[in-house]
Amino acid sequence: MxxxxxxxxxxxxxxxxxxxxxxxxxxxxxxxxxxxxxxxxxxxxxxxxxxxxxxxxxxxxxxxxxxxxxxxxxxxxxxxxxxxxxxxxxxxxxxxxxxxxxxxxxxxxxxxxxxxxxxxxxxxxxxxxxxxxxxxxxxxxxxxxxxxxxxxxxxxxxxxxxxxxxxxANDRQAYRTALIEYLTPHQEKLDSDSQNRLTKNPLRILDSKDKQTQEILQGAPSILDYLxxxxxxxxxxxxxxxxxxxxxxxxxxxxxxxxxxxxxxxxxxxxxxxxxxxxxxxxxxxxxxxxxxxxxxxxxxxxxxxxxxxxxxxxxxQQSVVNPVDLYVVSRGEKAEAQALNLAHSLRRSGFTVKLDMSGSAFGKQFKRADRSGAIACLILGDSEAENGTAQLKWLKSGAQSEITQSELMNNPATLRQQFEENA
The missing domain is CATH 3.30.930.10 (Bira Bifunctional Protein; Domain 2)
Incomplete structure (x- = not known):
């Protein structure tokens, strides 16, 4: 169980x-x-x-x-x-x-x-x-x-x-006395909770949800008359x-x-x-x-x-507002995956919202998850990119893709931010 x-x-x-x-x-x-x-x-x-x-x-x-x-x-x-x-x-x-x-x-x-x-x-x-x-x-x-x-x-x-x-306190005491005096003749018709409250805490009877009790209260004195x-x-x-x-x-x-x-x-x-x-x-x-x-x-x-x-x-x-993802990072291969982790961490520190795919699955499955994530862009690192210190930057809405160096992404995030403004 x-x-x-x-x-x-x-x-x-x-x-x-x-x-x-x-x-x-x-x-x-x-x-x-x-x-x-x-x-x-x-x-x-x-x-x-x-x-x-x-x-x-x-x-x-x-x-x-x-x-x-x-x-x-x-x-x-x-x-x-x-x-x-x-x-x-x-x-x-x-x-x-x-x-x-x-x-x-x-x-x-x-x-x-x-x-x-x-x-x-x-x-x-x-x-x-x-x-x-x-x-x-x-x-x-x-x-x-x-x-x-x-x-x-x-x-x-x-x-x-x-x-x-x-x-x-004086106003409530005067009203309490008047309310008890009014409700006492109706005590047997009150719901059980209200009957218990009559002498202990009669003001709480006003909160009763019982239909018959509410009908009785229609003629009860108003606390506003005792202020x-x-x-x-x-x-x-x-x-x-x-x-x-x-x-x-x-x-x-x-x-x-x-x-x-x-x-x-x-x-x-x-x-x-x-x-x-x-x-x-x-x-x-x-x-x-x-x-x-x-x-x-x-x-x-x-x-x-x-x-x-x-x-x-x-x-x-309204519909729930999902926290937007700027970049979805796709990688495959031991060296590329290590670089992708480092790149994602650096971009987060620069103010981007980055989701790193850590499934290790084929590129095709990772790309499908990138599309479903709602991200604006996808960063792609494979064996070739790992060797060259680059990444493929793909804009998911238009499908446009270009190569960018990892050092530029980490050391000059303003360039990437400008591209976001142009493509978001």
Whole structure:
């Protein structure tokens, strides 16, 4: 029996990787222009970090974490999300003492034990940003604008921003009381998960996908009616800033997000092209998380973007972009093959993309592979070329062929580059 990838994981194959690289490159460029700095945190952390940070009553902590004991009998968890680890690093390394707002971003694998489906695996990848140290509504708007820029720059369309405010702790407590009061008479008609959440985490009931529960929620109070005047003014400011940026949004009073650390602004960017799993980016403000994890009171806002879902959308709107090959090198004979390796290495160092055929098969089979490679030109070395220190340069589109010395190829690549401009 052959060994296969574990359920909930998948290989990212060479024909897919160009879309991943394109998304990553665009994100790096946009985040770099906005002066965000990359941070890389461990894939596993102490379990307590996620229990305290995400919340013990959330589905992520209660049902989905990959947790185990290490050889020191310590409880360790593969990270289910990126924010808690970034905040732990922020506290541990004293970033708050650096006297400036920390604009950070990360990219990496996360792990949750969920039912695998399109765009949602048990090992998945997220791109995320965290802005720590600013309570200004402009930080919220900037974070959303950067996410929007990344999604639009990779070519996605049919995107909708869903926006809400869940206020501060006092606002949520008042709303929590009102929501429990409304839902209690309907408790027996709620789905089982919602029944369990009613007294522990009633706001999470708003996320229920159960049809009957959603019908009951139609008459539920809105959290927007329980915002203090300060929270409402802040929410109005975020909306005005987004409008100034030309970013349209839908106010969705049912949007609460699945993690306990959120405050004030919460949002999701959704695509109409992805079916049931419509959210490609989500986040919000989490002003209490740093202090909750042992740091000083620090306002913060951030988001995470699921790369699997993003790549699915990208593949729907365009063909994968194959990394172009400039030169395909064909050789036969011991001396010619050694020279071909040396020549390919030198040309790569000069900036050309070179694929070296190492099959040792007949010229005819190597030429067929050269044609299939999509290369612009083919370099051919046989016994004669090896003796003379030359190579045959064949332009695959036109079939034109000429002889060129190996020394010129290695010592004067500008000549070859000029020929590429004329023949590409």
């Amino acid at each position: 052959s060994i296969q990838a574990t359920r909930g994981t998948r290989d990212i194959l060479p024909e897919e990787i160009s879309n991943w690289q394109r998304v990553e490159a665009i994100a790096r460029e946009i985040l770099g222009r906005a002066a965000y700095q990359e941070i890389r945190t461990p894939i596993f952390e102490q379990t307590d970090l996620f229990e305290r940070g995400i919340g013990e009553t959330t589905d992520v902590v209660g049902k989905e974490m990959y947790t185990f004991k290490d050889r020191g009998d310590r409880s360790i968890t593969l990270r289910p999300e990126g924010t808690a680890g970034v905040v732990r690093s922020y506290i541990e390394h004293g970033m708050h003492t650096q006297g400036d707002v920390q604009r950070l971003w990360y990219l990496g694998a996360m792990f949750r034990y969920e039912r695998p489906q399109a765009g949602r695996q048990r090992q998945f990848h997220q791109l995320g940003v965290e802005v720590l140290g600013s309570a200004d509504a402009r930080a919220d708007a900037e974070a959303i604008a950067i996410a929007s820029d990344i999604l639009q720059s990779v070519g996605l369309k049919n995107l909708t921003l869903q926006l809400n405010s869940i206020g501060d 203090s005047s300060e929270s409402q003014q802040r929410f109005d400011r975020v909306q005005a800033l987004l409008q100034d940026l030309g970013i349209a949004c839908n106010i969705n009073a049912r949007l609460v997000r699945g993690l306990d650390y959120y405050t004030h602004t919460v949002f999701e960017i959704q695509s109409d092209d992805l079916g049931a799993q419509a959210t490609v980016c989500a986040g919000g403000r989490y002003d209490g998380l740093v202090s909750q994890l042992g740091g000083a009171e620090t306002p913060a806002v951030g988001w995470a973007m699921g790369l699997e879902r993003l790549v699915i959308l990208l593949q729907q709107i």
